[in-house]
Each structure stands twice: as structure tokens, then as C-alpha cells.
Amino acid sequence: GFQTFDVWSFIGIAAYSSILWLSALKAMIKASEELLKDRAYAEKLKEIYDEAKSNLEKLLWNGEYFDLWYDPISGKRDKACMAAQLIGQWYASVLTDIGYAIDKEKVVKTLRSIAKYNIIEDEGLINGVYPNEKRPAYEGDLVYPNDTGLPYSVGCQMDTPWSGVEYAVASHMIHEGLVEEGMKILREIHERYMKGGHYWNHIEWGAHYMRPMSSWSVIVAIEGLLYDGIRGKLKVRPRLRKESFKWIFTLPGVWGNIEHKVIDKTLHLIITLDKGAFNVREVVVERLGTVGEVKVSIDGAVVQVKETKELDESVVVTLSEEVKVNRRLEVIVTYV
Known part of the structure; x- marks a missing residue:
């Protein structure tokens, strides 16, 4: 063909x-x-x-x-x-x-x-x-x-x-x-x-x-970045230097930078936008152990977490509602 x-x-x-x-x-x-x-x-x-x-x-x-x-x-x-x-x-x-x-x-x-x-x-x-x-x-x-x-x-x-x-x-x-x-x-x-x-x-x-x-x-691929705009689902699982990773962040009409670091059994995911905005309801990060505490803030305000689900290789953090990210998304997952 x-x-x-x-x-x-x-x-x-x-x-x-x-x-x-x-x-x-x-x-x-x-x-x-x-x-x-x-x-x-x-x-x-x-x-x-x-x-x-x-x-x-x-x-x-x-x-x-x-x-x-x-x-x-x-x-x-x-x-x-x-x-x-x-x-x-x-x-x-x-x-x-x-x-x-x-x-x-x-x-x-x-x-x-x-x-x-x-x-x-x-x-x-x-x-x-x-x-x-x-x-x-x-x-x-x-x-x-x-x-x-x-x-x-x-x-x-x-x-x-x-x-x-x-x-x-x-x-x-x-x-x-x-x-x-x-x-x-x-x-x-x-x-x-x-x-x-x-x-x-x-x-x-x-x-x-x-x-x-x-x-x-x-x-x-290196960022392990996937985004489903219909569901507001964001996946970030870096394949390189996941303990201290920083690079550009892009989605359609959106760009900024992404930072992923692991400090003392705590995973920090920080996305800072320079242009555009995107909606998020669910964030998926790598599972590094048993989850202890999860904190999420968007544009400086704390957002309520509805559910945290632990899968074989990832952790799915579901928010209580879909929220628009205009400037900054921060997810902190502490493992025990």
C-alpha cells in the first residue's frame, strides 16, 4: 500500500x-x-x-x-x-x-x-x-x-x-x-x-x-510526559536523572519548565508556566515505595486530593475537581 x-x-x-x-x-x-x-x-x-x-x-x-x-x-x-x-x-x-x-x-x-x-x-x-x-x-x-x-x-x-x-x-x-x-x-x-x-x-x-x-x-519520551486534555490527566515519569531533573515543558499552546526531584523519599514535581494554561484533574507520577502523604498546590493554593491510587509502577493522584493551572503546579508525594 x-x-x-x-x-x-x-x-x-x-x-x-x-x-x-x-x-x-x-x-x-x-x-x-x-x-x-x-x-x-x-x-x-x-x-x-x-x-x-x-x-x-x-x-x-x-x-x-x-x-x-x-x-x-x-x-x-x-x-x-x-x-x-x-x-x-x-x-x-x-x-x-x-x-x-x-x-x-x-x-x-x-x-x-x-x-x-x-x-x-x-x-x-x-x-x-x-x-x-x-x-x-x-x-x-x-x-x-x-x-x-x-x-x-x-x-x-x-x-x-x-x-x-x-x-x-x-x-x-x-x-x-x-x-x-x-x-x-x-x-x-x-x-x-x-x-x-x-x-x-x-x-x-x-x-x-x-x-x-x-x-x-x-x-x-525522556520526560515520560503524556497529557489527556479531555480527562485533565497528566503523566510525568522521567527516564533520565529522575532524582534531579529539569527541562522544558510543552503542551498544545502551553510552555514553561518542569522540575522533578527526589529528596529523602519525597518526590517533588513542579511545573511552572510561561505561556498558556491547562486543566488538570489527575496527576500520575512514578511509584518509589508505599505512599505516605500527598500534597498538591495550584497557582499557590492548596488543592484537595480526592484519592491516591498505588499501581505497580505509578501513583495516580486524583483531585476533588478539575482545576486550571495558570502559573504553577506542585505535587509532593512522600513515601514511607
Whole structure:
């Protein structure tokens, strides 16, 4: 089907577009239930999703990652490990809070495989790699090892790094706790463009592409930042230096800075705004132990906490009512 890799042939059922489809279905199910209040339509979508997910795993999962594609008509299969195969899940996890379109275990295993096969020292994250097979970059023009006879050429889309994909995959890795792997990709991008120039105009399949703006997702992944404006739900769980973390804070129409620190078993989350405002009813932070006391203040005024729920890895603080944050939000959680 039509997709951004427009000079890279996918035949039959492709992991890249299939996982995008699964994530879109998850989003539609959520919207049907929570916005449209149409449970019957949500159930219909759920049936489609369940069948699609089952087929994806049955036809493409190889134990390490999802094969690039499989054509049930011809029986041909492409076993390349594609760097962007989980972009649909990236949308669902890093940019939104839709949840897992495919099993978390397979997500993490796939990201580890991408790190293993696609990160090439002094090159970056290669779009597609055949494990233990030759590459045009090293051998000259070849033919794809998938029985199609199509040319696998020097400089083809598969055998090159695109920083827009690299940023997205790096942020996804960081989001899933593979911080070292994600940071390695970021270093490769930085060093490549420091050497080659075009630091602010990354060359992908040409110049002036918008895809490298996916670099913004690295910020939200490192911050562990997710915001649901409909519910007023804010999640902040930094992946780096959580004991003393400070960086920029952005939401649509909102910016400022965010500070997250842990002092003597007490977690402090402070968000200070320079522009805009946002509503909050629920704040989710990392669980560091058994919760003792929770205090919340907004714009200098103490706000009543209705409920504190302890989950396996997080603490959910629900306020008595939704409140607009105009200048400052401070959450203090003391653990015992």
C-alpha cells in the first residue's frame, strides 16, 4: 500500500502499515467508547482489531521482530528487520496514551532486535537490515533476498538512515526503558551531522523533510510526559536523572519548565508556566515505595486530593475537581 517508503516495495501484508492500522483501530475503539458513547460500534471495531492482531502475529512474528512483509498469494516473504516497523505503536505509546496495540513483550523484544540489527556504528539506524546478509553499502548493487528479483541498490531507502525515523525509534526505546539504546541512536545522529554539515536540514530522501521534527518526541519520551486534555490527566515519569531533573515543558499552546526531584523519599514535581494554561484533574507520577502523604498546590493554593491510587509502577493522584493551572503546579508525594 501507499506509505512514506515510496521506493521500497512491500507486498501483501506488511508490518509497518499493519501496526499503524492496529493502533488506529485502538484509537477508534477508545473514541467510540469515551467520546461517542457507542459501545456497539466499539465492539464491532474490537472484533476487527482482535482478528487483525491475531493475523499479524501469526503471519509476521518471527520470535525476534515482525518480518517486513508476507504475501499470502505468492507465498513470498521478506525477512528484513525494519527500523520503523513499530511506528504505529510509537503513536499509541509515546505521543498518546492509547496503550499497546500489540503485546508489550513483543514491543520490547522488537526494539531490542532493532537495536541489535539496525544500529550500525558510524552510520546510524539503518531503515532495514537483513540479519547476516550482505548490504549494498558494502557490496554494491544487489537483489533483494525475497524472491522478487527487485534491485537492492546502493543508497536505496532500505539501506540508509533517516533521522526522522531514528528520532522516533530512539524516543520509543527510551519510553520503553531502553535508554542506553535510544541514546546511542541520538549520538549517531548528532555525530553524523556534526561531521557532514546540514545540522538543521537533515538529508533523508532529499532535503527539507519535515520527518526529522519527530525529534520533539525525544523530549516527551525522556520526560515520560503524556497529557489527556479531555480527562485533565497528566503523566510525568522521567527516564533520565529522575532524582534531579529539569527541562522544558510543552503542551498544545502551553510552555514553561518542569522540575522533578527526589529528596529523602519525597518526590517533588513542579511545573511552572510561561505561556498558556491547562486543566488538570489527575496527576500520575512514578511509584518509589508505599505512599505516605500527598500534597498538591495550584497557582499557590492548596488543592484537595480526592484519592491516591498505588499501581505497580505509578501513583495516580486524583483531585476533588478539575482545576486550571495558570502559573504553577506542585505535587509532593512522600513515601514511607
